[in-house]
Amino acid sequence: MQLTVTVLGNKSAHFIAEILAAISSCNCSVLELRLSRLAQSTASYLLVDGNWNHIAKLESILDSLQNRLEIHIQTIRPESSYKKNDGIPYSLETISLDRNNVIEDITAFLFEREIVVEEVNASCYQAPYIQTPMFSTKFILLIPPEVRLLALREEFLDFCDHLNIDAIIEPIKR
Numbered sequence: 001m002q003l004t005v006t007v008l009g010n011k012s013a014h015f016i017a018e019i020l021a022a023i024s025s026c027n028c029s030v031l032e033l034r035l036s037r038l039a040q041s042t043a044s045y046l047l048v049d050g051n052w053n054h055i056a057k058l059e060s061i062l063d064s065l066q067n068r069l070e071i072h073i074q075t076i077r078p079e080s081s082y083k084k085n086d087g088i089p090y091s092l093e094t095i096s097l098d099r100n101n102v103i104e105d106i107t108a109f110l111f112e113r114e115i116v117v118e119e120v121n122a123s124c125y126q127a128p129y130i131q132t133p134m135f136s137t138k139f140i141l142l143i144p145p146e147v148r149l150l151a152l153r154e155e156f157l158d159f160c161d162h163l164n165i166d167a168i169i170e171p172i173k174r
Contacts (some may be wrong), residue, residue: 002031003055005046009071016044017066020049023048026058042103056140087116087142088149092156096165098124106137109159113152115141140172152172 009015015034023030028050035044048058059075066073096102105172110117119140127134143149153169160167 001050001052001055003028003048003050003058004076004078005044005048007044007046007071008073009042009050009069010040012042015065015069015071018069019044019062020047022061022065023058024062026050026054027049028054028058040146087144089118090141090143090169091172092137092139092141092167092169094135094160094165096138096163098135098137101134102163102165105163106139106165109156110139110141113147114144115147115152118142130136 005019007015007019020030023046028048030046031049032047033044035042048055050058055077059121062073062075065071094102094106103120107117107120117139120137122135122137124133124135126132143152156169157167
């Protein structure tokens with residue numbers, strides 16, 4: 001059985017050590033862990049695996065940790081009938097002037113074409129030398145096998161030209 005855990009805390013990432021200790025004490029294992037600092041907050045995402053009784057014990061320990069450490073914890077038990085998405089893994093990177101709806105426009109384009117978004121990283125920064133606000137994104141996508149890759153790439157690059165976005169879309173090579 002699996003459990004997804006989302007943790008949000010102020011400033012310090014020290015809470016992750018206590019959460020990992022709790023996972024270990026419940027005889028569960030971490031399948032995936034991500035941690036990011038966002039302004040004065042720290043966010044962590046975990047995928048935990050264990051027997052149903054160990055997961056139940058972990059959930060109760062996480063409730064007590066939440067109160068003691070003054071953090072926010074959300075848990076979800078993923079459906080066991082989850083079907084892994086088929087598709088060709090692609091990387092998509094964009095850079096543009098910062099404007100309010102850049103990320104919304106890009107994600108809407110992808111979702112309208114039923115492209116699976118596995119991961120997104122986005123940030124705003126000041127361009128070197130001219131201090132103009134810029135916005136960059138990096139997506140990991142799964143493009144369904146029935147989508148014509150050349151047509152999708154051409155359509156996406158036309159979309160980006162129209163919005164003055166510089167973009168690179170390419171297969172992930174391993």
